[in-house]
Amino acid sequence: MRIFVLSGQSNMAGRGGVHHRHWDGVVPPECAPDPRILRLSATLQWEEAREPLHADIDATKTCGVGPGMAFAHGVLPRLDAPGPGAEAGLGLVPCAVGGTAIREWARGERLYEQMIVRSRAAAECGEIQAVLWYQGESDAESDHATAVYRENVEKLINNVREDLGMPQLPFIQVALASGNKRNIEKVRSAQFSVNLLNVVTVDAMGLPLNEDHLHLSTGAQVKLGEMLAEAYINKFLEPPC
Template sequence: MEVFILSGQSNMAGRGGVYTGPNGTKMWDGVVPEQCRVPPGAVLRLNADGSWKEATAPLHHDIDLQKVCGIGPGLPFAARLLERGGPRHIGLVPCAVGATAIDEWDTTGRLYQQMISRTKRALQTPGTRLQALLWYQGESDADTAEHAATYATKFTKLMRAVRHDLDHKDLPIFQVAITCADSVEITPYRDEVRRAQLGTELPHCYVVDAQGLELQADGLHLTPKAQVILGGRLADAYLLHSMHSSGGKYDF
């Protein structure tokens, strides 16, 4: 089973299909796109208790506990890998938590330690191999000029720590470049964060751009349709990387 870490903040945790109910509470509409459906037993997720279970939406329901989760990119990513001749058995390790800035992923903090410990737990299963980290985060660092200006340095430091602590010096990292509407007041330095992400010089780090994907009414979170597209882009990026690394061939 090939293992993938899903980490970052709310768009990785998944807010697709989440809406505000009549009493002001957040709710998920429960609609799972066809592109998120996978054959029984093909895709597992590591639950909060460290056990493997069938992967179903929402993937982060027991990880991002303070929020209502919906559709994220994880399941469409896995479905595309299966469709295009990638790994036949996939293990997803959800670790994303909404509204978290990169400082909250400091190596001494709870979020980082949870991500590392969950991944190590996943890899205790015989026959598992860690293949990549999918990272979608940065909206919370687009709030001030200082946060945006230091994003690249902090991201590089974080990812080097992940590779060190998981003993995988060339772990492929697939980073999503953030997107949000111009009307979102809490992300005035969005473009500065995007430039840092698109210009990353970290080896074996690949950027998949979310710019132009459909946003929900809040202008911040991707719709289910957009998450399906993003998951497909992440899968294609991973397969392209794998093809170049191994000389293999995939059905693009």
């Protein structure tokens, strides 16, 4: 099974279709369940993946559609089956929690350690292919957090790679589509400035937002998932020229 870790804050956890703290229950066809796509539950059990993927992870908030299922559907056809007559399988490991700053994802902090535990448990059933990371809106609220964002995200990437024993583990991060107007461009600049091996940045700016002007709409989440899939395929699956 090819495994992908989904982490960050609310736009990775998914707020597509969430209005006034209620999810409308609409699941686009691009996010429909597929028996070949599994998710690791909060109790570390594999089950068929369904929206909302993060319902038992970001459990104190209302989750809706995120980018994970559209990503999985975009990547799955490009994965090699394990043998003749077999079908490729894909595992998603939800770890994102809304409203969290990057300092809460530092080594030793609860969210970081939980992500590592979940990733290690998932790796017992396959190989981790990449971490999908969408976070930074909370840090845009603070001038200090904005100033050190690049340093902190690079430290996060290096720590995850070290703790999982995967020094070249791909990271696909999302550049912010929303956030504090004073600092959002500074955080985006920090995201685009990350200069580490096997780190790709996908730009969410311009994707439609919910009425809260913070969270991506359902359609935007589908588009983002497809963009993340395209980035993974082009950077990490396509043979070199």
